[in-house]
Amino acid sequence: MNLALTITGLALAWAAINGNFSPLNLLFGAAIGLLTSLLLRRWIAHPRVMRRLRRIVSLALLFFWELNVSAVRVAIIVLTPNIRSALRPGIVAFPLSLTTDREITLLANLITLTPGTLSVDVSEDRRVLYVHVLNLKDRDALIAEIANGFERKVQEVFE
Amino acid sequence: MISLLLTGLGCILLVLGSCFALLGAIGVLRLPDLYTRMHAASKAGAVGGGMILLAVALVSFDASIALRAVIGAVFLLLTTPVSAHLLARVSHRGGYHTQTIMFIDELGAPSTSKESVEQ
Numbered sequence: 121m122n123l124a125l126t127i128t129g130l131a132l133a134w135a136a137i138n139g140n141f142s143p144l145n146l147l148f149g150a151a152i153g154l155l156t157s158l159l160l161r162r163w164i165a166h167p168r169v170m171r172r173l174r175r176i177v178s179l180a181l182l183f184f185w186e187l188n189v190s191a192v193r194v195a196i197i198v199l200t201p202n203i204r205s206a207l208r209p210g211i212v213a214f215p216l217s218l219t220t221d222r223e224i225t226l227l228a229n230l231i232t233l234t235p236g237t238l239s240v241d242v243s244e245d246r247r248v249l250y251v252h253v254l255n256l257k258d259r260d261a262l263i264a265e266i267a268n269g270f271e272r273k274v275q276e277v278f279e
Numbered sequence: 280m281i282s283l284l285l286t287g288l289g290c291i292l293l294v295l296g297s298c299f300a301l302l303g304a305i306g307v308l309r310l311p312d313l314y315t316r317m318h319a320a321s322k323a324g325a326v327g328g329g330m331i332l333l334a335v336a337l338v339s340f341d342a343s344i345a346l347r348a349v350i351g352a353v354f355l356l357l358t359t360p361v362s363a364h365l366l367a368r369v370s371h372r373g374g375y376h377t378q379t380i381m382f383i384d385e386l387g388a389p390s391t392s393k394e395s396v397e398q
Binding site for chain 1: 298299302303305306309310311312314315317318319321322323325326327342343345346356357359360361363364367368371383384385386
């Protein structure tokens with residue numbers, strides 16, 4: 121939280137010097153403040169905060185990339201002349217290693233917005249996430265892919 | 280110069296976003312059952328809508344409009360998966376899964392018709 125305070129302070133200072141407190145200018149000031157704290161991170165920020173910030177950014181980048189891949193893939197399936205041949209739908213039980221509601225919610229939303237997968241339900245004991253797959257080839261490979269990709273990243277962000 | 284660049288980028292995003300929205304709509308029409316349709320509606324829809332909102336943010340040249348458009352895109356990305364998730368879950372609980380094409384269904388009732396209709 122040390123970092124958040126530093127950035128807020130720097131953004132306010134930026135706006136005061138500019139004499140312009142519009143939201144966009146404040147946001148710009150915060151961006152510059154963030155950049156400054158990144159450059160001076162050894163002296164200002166707590167290392168754990170910086171590591172977490174880096175993980176959030178890395179998760180966000182992975183998410184936007186996968187989202188675009190997913191939209192293109194759905195578009196290709198939609199335009200296939202024989203649509204049934206491109207489909208092999210099924211519901212797969214994904215064993216969760218995340219425990220809190222917050223983490224599971226984030227993972228479920230990420231899964232829905234990524235290629236070929238859609239969260240359907242969570243079991244009562246929060247151990248299993250049921251995922252609908254558009255084109256199921258290898259059940260175990262899919263589970264490994266989610267576990268090593270998004271699940272690990274979500275875990276890193278919240279640890 | 281920079282305004283020309285922003286306008287150009289905004290136009291590209293607008294056209295791309297419209298294409299994705301159109302493809303999402305075609306997907307809802309062409310795909311065989313609710314679950315596969317939700318794939319088209321949630322992904323292509325969210326990306327299409329998000330791109331159009333970002334285009335608005337780029338071409339408006341107004342900080343307050345741009346900020347609201349970006350916030351709109353964020354909320355679109357937050358809420359679309361929730362509604363897709365809810366529709367899929369409700370239809371599965373309502374027993375709709377027995378009449379759809381599905382190769383395995385690990386959520387469904389045990390033993391009864393795990394292998395569904397193949398077309």
